[in-house]
Amino acid sequence: MPRRLPLRACTALSAAVLIAAWLVLTWGGYVRDLFLPPPGELWDGFMDLLTDGYRNRTLLEHLEASLWRIFAGFVTGAVAGTLLGLAMGYWRAVEAIFTPYIEFLRPLPQLAYLLLLIIWFGIGETSKIILLFLAALPVSAVAARDGVRNVPLQRIHAARSLGASEWQIFRHVILPSALPEIFTGARIAVGVVYGTLIAAEIIAGSSGLGWMILDAGRFLRSDYVFVGIILIGLMGLALNWALVALETRVVHWAGR
Amino acid sequence: MTEITISAHRRTLLKAGIGLGGAALLSAVPRRVRAATPDKINIAFFTETSPSAIAKGEGWLEDVTKAKINWIEVGSGAEINTAIAAGSVDIGVGIGSAPTAAGLSQSIGYQVIYIRDNIGPAEELTVRTAANIKKPSDLIGKKVGVPFGSTSHFRLLGFLKTNGLTQKQVTVLDLRSDALVAAWQRGDIDAAYVWAPAKSKILAAGGEVFRTYDKLEKAGYVIADLIVARTAFAEAYPDTVVAILKAENRALDVWTSTPDKAADIIGKQAGVTADVAKADLLEYDFVAPKRQLEANWLGTPGHVGRFAEVLQGTAKFLAEQKSIRTVPDLSVFQKGINTVPLTKSIA
Numbered sequence: 001m002p003r004r005l006p007l008r009a010c011t012a013l014s015a016a017v018l019i020a021a022w023l024v025l026t027w028g029g030y031v032r033d034l035f036l037p038p039p040g041e042l043w044d045g046f047m048d049l050l051t052d053g054y055r056n057r058t059l060l061e062h063l064e065a066s067l068w069r070i071f072a073g074f075v076t077g078a079v080a081g082t083l084l085g086l087a088m089g090y091w092r093a094v095e096a097i098f099t100p101y102i103e104f105l106r107p108l109p110q111l112a113y114l115l116l117l118i119i120w121f122g123i124g125e126t127s128k129i130i131l132l133f134l135a136a137l138p139v140s141a142v143a144a145r146d147g148v149r150n151v152p153l154q155r156i157h158a159a160r161s162l163g164a165s166e167w168q169i170f171r172h173v174i175l176p177s178a179l180p181e182i183f184t185g186a187r188i189a190v191g192v193v194y195g196t197l198i199a200a201e202i203i204a205g206s207s208g209l210g211w212m213i214l215d216a217g218r219f220l221r222s223d224y225v226f227v228g229i230i231l232i233g234l235m236g237l238a239l240n241w242a243l244v245a246l247e248t249r250v251v252h253w254a255g256r
Numbered sequence: 257m258t259e260i261t262i263s264a265h266r267r268t269l270l271k272a273g274i275g276l277g278g279a280a281l282l283s284a285v286p287r288r289v290r291a292a293t294p295d296k297i298n299i300a301f302f303t304e305t306s307p308s309a310i311a312k313g314e315g316w317l318e319d320v321t322k323a324k325i326n327w328i329e330v331g332s333g334a335e336i337n338t339a340i341a342a343g344s345v346d347i348g349v350g351i352g353s354a355p356t357a358a359g360l361s362q363s364i365g366y367q368v369i370y371i372r373d374n375i376g377p378a379e380e381l382t383v384r385t386a387a388n389i390k391k392p393s394d395l396i397g398k399k400v401g402v403p404f405g406s407t408s409h410f411r412l413l414g415f416l417k418t419n420g421l422t423q424k425q426v427t428v429l430d431l432r433s434d435a436l437v438a439a440w441q442r443g444d445i446d447a448a449y450v451w452a453p454a455k456s457k458i459l460a461a462g463g464e465v466f467r468t469y470d471k472l473e474k475a476g477y478v479i480a481d482l483i484v485a486r487t488a489f490a491e492a493y494p495d496t497v498v499a500i501l502k503a504e505n506r507a508l509d510v511w512t513s514t515p516d517k518a519a520d521i522i523g524k525q526a527g528v529t530a531d532v533a534k535a536d537l538l539e540y541d542f543v544a545p546k547r548q549l550e551a552n553w554l555g556t557p558g559h560v561g562r563f564a565e566v567l568q569g570t571a572k573f574l575a576e577q578k579s580i581r582t583v584p585d586l587s588v589f590q591k592g593i594n595t596v597p598l599t600k601s602i603a
Contacts, residue, residue: 034341034362052578056423118435123401123444204401204429204439215430218334218405219358219579220341 037223045223054212054224063231065207066197069125070239073132073200074193078186080133081140085185086178088141089148090170098141106138110199123204131203135196136189143185147178176251183247190243194236209235294493296324297500300336300345303329305452305536306372306481308349309525310507310518320499331432334358334405336484340366346489347500352407353480357570360592361580367490367594370483370501371543371553371563378539379408379451379479381415381466382458387446389466392419400447401431401439405579407479410570412449413577414477415468437461452536453528477573478566480543485594494597501601505545511537512544545602554595564589 025031026038033041049059057065084102088095110131121127151174159173198210205211209232216224301312311317317325328345330336333355339345341364348366351359352375356368383389387398392415402409416426431439433454439445440458447466448458459465483504490497511518515534523533548554555561567589575583 034364048578054578115434115438118438119442122442123429123431123435123439202432204431204435204444205404206427206429211430215404217338218332219574220337220362220364221579221581223581 034220034222037226041223042226045221046227049224049227055206055215057207062207062209062212063235066201066209066232067235069128069132069200069208070190070193070197072129073196074136074190076129077133077136077193078140078189081137081189082144082182082185084137085141085144085146085182086148086175089145089178090174095145102138102141105134106142110135110196111202114199114202118203127203128200131200132193132196135192139189139192140182140185143188144178144182147181147185148174150181151177179251180247183243183251187240187243187247190239191236194232194239197232292493293321293496294323294346294489296326297321297347297489297496298326298328298339298345300328300330300339300348300351302331302350303526304350305522305526305528305533306350306540307507307511307518307522307537307542308372308504309522310510311503313521313525316503316506317500320503321496323496332403332405333407337362337364340364340484340486343486343488346486347497348484350481351484352410353478353482353567354407354410354570354574355405356482356484357567357589358405358574358580359484360567360589361571361574361582361584363584363588365487366484367487367592368482368554368563368567369485369490369497369594369597370504371548372481372483372504374541374543375407375451375469375479375481376473376539376541377465377467377469378536379411379449379469380455381412381447381449381468382455382463383447383466384440384443385462385464389447392421395421395447396425398446399427399429399444400449401429401436401445402449403432403436404430407481408449408451410573411468411472411477411479414472414475414573415449418472418475418477452539453526453532456528456532456536476566476569479570480563480566485597490594490597497597498600501545501597505601508542508544511542545598548598549595554593554598557594557596557599560590560593560595564593567592 022036023039026033026036037045053059054062084094084098088098088102114131117127117131121130155173155177156169159169164172197208198214201208201210202214205214209228213225213228213232216222216228297317299317301308312327328339330339333348333351336345336348336351337355337359340348340359350372359366360368381400383395387394389395389398400412402412412428416423416428429439429445431445431448433450436445436448436450437454437457440448440463441461448454448463450458483501485497507518510521515537516530519534519537520530522537523530526533528536543553549556549561551559551561553561553563555563564586568583568586571580571583571589574580
């Protein structure tokens with residue numbers, strides 16, 4: 001048996017192969033810049049965006065606009081979803097009332113009701129954030145509900161026989177036991193919100209990274225499209241890391 | 257846009273991806289010796305009030321080409337550019353001159369084979385009557401909706417530029433025509449630059465025309481709707497392309513000779529009443545095939561007309577806007593116009 005390659009080396013190797021393929025394909029002239037821009041063009045595009053911005057807004061402003069929407073949509077959606085999910089897990093009646101809507105909303109493609117949101121809430125920030133809110137809500141709700149439902153009954157019984165009140169049971173037994181699942185739900189919700197960003201920014205766009213990618217794509221400015229994709233991808237990674245860090249701090253006992 | 261991304265199936269993309277230069281746009285049709293007719297033709301079209309809708313609605317293209325026609329509805333010329341670059345559209349009907357100028361500048365392998373109409377007043381600025389917008393500077397502080405990347409967008413930006421207005425003073429928002437109507441009805445925007453049927457709906461809901469087209473045309477902002485053919489397709493099936501243009505000519509004849517009958521058929525296709533369709537159609541200057549061959553427009557084989565300059569002028573503006581990187585020589589636009597099929601279609 002050959003010795004296993006260190007995992008980090010595997011990651012580095014995979015990145016190196018991808019970059020090498022990119023260099024060979026573009027510099028070798030196998031692919032037109034329309035389909036895949038070479039590194040030089042990508043860099044020029046990036047510098048262009050940094051100095052002149054895109055369509056009357058600087059790159060930073062586009063980044064800010066997107067981050068704010070993601071933050072607002074995710075926080076409102078995750079908080080509301082978690083509260084709803086906890087209630088659904090705790091009271092069967094609440095679950096019976098909300099389950100049909102949550103289950104219906106969860107797989108629904110956001111583009112399907114995009115026009116309705118425009119008609120109801122206009123073309124400003126409200127409709128964009130509501131779209132992201134609706135994307136985050138069902139994911140968080142389902143995670144919190146399942147978290148509550150999976151709390152081992154013995155723990156609740158033990159607490160009750162020791163004389164804990166219903167509130168104490170919820171606060172000190174159910175909530176901590178459900179937290180790991182709530183966090184997992186939050187991380188999935190960030191992914192969903194992230195994926196919905198472009199759909200949200202279709203609504204009367206003129207700002208945001210998602211809109212920038214969409215608009216540049218219209219003229220096949222693949223250099224701007226790639227810069228946008230790389231930025232949006234890195235932003236997603238950073239958000240996920242932040243959540244993982246928070247998770248290990250708050251629910252450090254999970255999995256032990 | 258989703259539809260197109262899906263139809264650009266992997267094999268075609270891969271071929272397009274690894275091909276060299278012009279060969280990147282290799283035809284996706286099966287190889288055959290002296291293949292005269294294709295089995296399937298992918299045609300991109302808009303839902304709009306134009307004679308092309310007659311040829312589509314009456315099934316003429318299926319009849320004359322003997323091929324299966326795969327009709328792909330698009331919402332913008334940019335979608336046609338993307339789809340032709342990926343090799344999944346063969347003919348683009350009604351693509352605007354602005355996206356075409358962009359496409360030719362980026363050497364997407366296609367050629368202009370027909371000028372369907374000079375858009376003239378058919379795409380125009382509409383303003384909310386209640387907002388009391390009478391002169392260009394009244395637009396300061398207002399929101400204007402327009403589908404980005406379209407001929408209307410090109411005209412609107414030209415209007416702002418020629419009147420010394422900046423996009424800091426006037427908010428220009430990117431809205432597709434259906435969303436534009438919704439935003440208008442809610443009162444989110446006070447002006448729009450768009451085509452029918454969205455334009456008619458806006459006018460019916462408290463809007464009025466703010467005329468810009470005549471001055472803009474004089475200033476060089478001419479816009480037109482064209483038919484483009486993927487170069488590899490046009491080279492492989494020249495007779496099919498001629499047959500398609502013949503059907504288009506015939507459709508135009510129906511409109512010129514029996515406008516009411518034409519408006520009825522077109523209205524059904526576009527989802528508006530015959531009266532609305534007729535009113536919309538009357539705003540377009542449909543260019544008869546013989547006129548297209550004049551030096552003012554496409555010209556004749558070997559003597560490309562002045563429309564090549566219009567396309568280059570449009571490309572220059574798009575480059576200023578940073579929508580495209582560079583503007584190629586006039587010769588690129590001249591080579592991008594192919595009048596051979598049009599000449600044959602009326603012979």
